[in-house]
Amino acid sequence: MKLIILGAPGSGKGTSATVLREEYNLAHISTGDIFRANIKGNTPLGIEAKSYIDKGLLVPDSLTISMVEDRLSQDDCKAGYILDGFPRTIAQAEALDEMLAKQNTKIDAVLSIVVDDEEIKNRVAGRRVCEKCGASYNVVFKPTKVEGVCDLCGGVVYQREDDKPETVEARLKTYYKNTQPLIDFYNKKGIIVEGDNNKNPEVCIEQIKEGLKAKGLV
Numbered sequence: 151m152k153l154i155i156l157g158a159p160g161s162g163k164g165t166s167a168t169v170l171r172e173e174y175n176l177a178h179i180s181t182g183d184i185f186r187a188n189i190k191g192n193t194p195l196g197i198e199a200k201s202y203i204d205k206g207l208l209v210p211d212s213l214t215i216s217m218v219e220d221r222l223s224q225d226d227c228k229a230g231y232i233l234d235g236f237p238r239t240i241a242q243a244e245a246l247d248e249m250l251a252k253q254n255t256k257i258d259a260v261l262s263i264v265v266d267d268e269e270i271k272n273r274v275a276g277r278r279v280c281e282k283c284g285a286s287y288n289v290v291f292k293p294t295k296v297e298g299v300c301d302l303c304g305g306v307v308y309q310r311e312d313d314k315p316e317t318v319e320a321r322l323k324t325y326y327k328n329t330q331p332l333i334d335f336y337n338k339k340g341i342i343v344e345g346d347n348n349k350n351p352e353v354c355i356e357q358i359k360e361g362l363k364a365k366g367l368v
């Protein structure tokens with residue numbers, strides 16, 4: 151099964167994808183995580199990506215598309231995957247269609263995660279991430295057992311640079327301008343499955359699972 155998870159910054163894409171990848175044995179491909187790993191490693195891609203990410207802007211399509219094409223060619227994607235944070239523009243979506251057409255395949259469903267903007271701002275303000283294993287926490291909704299220490303690997307948990315309130319505003323603006331039009335793009339293909347993540351993540355994940363069942367995908 152090939153899935154896309156789509157939603158505003160901080161809507162819960164990563165939270166939902168982490169559960170769904172286990173449930174359906176999918177590779178989880180987060181473009182944000184790939185960029186952050188490159189930033190940490192100080193690679194040329196990371197240095198360029200950081201200049202956009204820190205301003206709440208999108209990394210240019212040319213860089214992002216080739217990075218994803220390379221990632222999708224790896225062996226762990228053969229059994230299916232969940233794309234988290236890609237595509238984010240119509241040009242990326244069209245490039246993805248072309249990539250998959252070459253392999254005689256297509257996306258099965260697009261999981262659209264819905265959350266109110268005010269709730270997003272609260273959640274992002276409280277988000278903390280492990281610098282070692284990438285596990286995601288929230289000081290209000292999902293705190294670590296010991297403050298500042300990852301429950302899973304003992305790594306240091308930190309606040310992402312782009313989670314500062316002014317950058318979150320910019321990320322939301324970028325989302326509405328560039329990414330929200332994708333809902334219409336995929337609605338026309340009839341492959342959207344909606345998850346309401348305004349309450350707890352379990353409710354959202356259950357809705358998604360039901361939606362996938364209704365489409366005969368699971």
Ligand code: AP5
Pocket residue numbers: 157158159160161162163164165166181182183185202203206207208209210214234235236237238242273274276277278286287288291292312321347348349350351
């Ligand atoms: P990326 O890392 O993809 O960031 P994002 O889309 O802004 O999404 P987030 O990771 O912030 O949030 P999420 O939706 O995964 O929410 P989460 O589950 O963590 O991208 C970062 C940047 O990279 C972009 O801004 C861009 O510059 C660049 N980039 C990436 N992809 C690109 C592309 N394709 N093209 C160009 N540029 C690209 O949840 C958020 C918080 O809420 C967590 O603390 C979580 O614990 C909590 N939470 C989740 N659900 C609930 C709930 N139901 N109740 C309470 N708390 C909850």
